[in-house]
Structures are given as structure tokens and as C-alpha cells.
Amino acid sequence: MTESVPDPAAEWWTTSDVAAYLGVRLGTVSSYRQREQMPAPDATIGRTHVWKPSRIIEWHEARPRPGVGGRPTADD
Numbered sequence: 001m002t003e004s005v006p007d008p009a010a011e012w013w014t015t016s017d018v019a020a021y022l023g024v025r026l027g028t029v030s031s032y033r034q035r036e037q038m039p040a041p042d043a044t045i046g047r048t049h050v051w052k053p054s055r056i057i058e059w060h061e062a063r064p065r066p067g068v069g070g071r072p073t074a075d076d
Contacts, residue, residue: 004020007053008054013050013053015030018051021060022060039051
């Protein structure tokens with residue numbers, strides 16, 4: 001990804017900001033959200049889902065890493 005890391009002090013992060021923070025594509029974040037594999041948006045402004053940055057950071061830091069806690073590695 002060529003996007004820079006979003007500002008953790010920002011009031012809100014959009015789906016694009018979350019994708020940049022996680023280092024994944026926009027569609028991946030949308031899939032996580034639809035499958036309830038990440039926190040639900042804190043608010044929806046128009047059609048834009050937004051999250052408090054601290055909530056996404058906390059969730060991401062608590063996620064199991066590949067090969068730890070049952071999450072498969074790329075070799076599996």
C-alpha cells in the first residue's frame with residue numbers, strides 16, 4: 001500500500017484509514033466488517049462508516065497473529 005498511516009489522534013477513521021492502518025485493501029476491511037470480524041462502526045455519516053482510532057488500534061493489537069491462537073500461517 002502506498003497510503004501513509006492515519007493519524008491516531010484524529011477524531012474518526014474511515015474505512016480507508018482503517019485499511020491503511022492494517023496494511024490491507026479497502027475491500028478486506030469491508031469484508032471484515034460484513035463478517036463481523038472487526039468492531040462495528042462507531043457511527044455512520046451519510047454512507048460513510050467511521051471508527052474511533054483508539055478502538056481500531058486496541059482491537060488490532062489484541063488480534064491473534066498468524067500461527068498464534070489458531071490463526072493459520074501462510075504455509076498452512
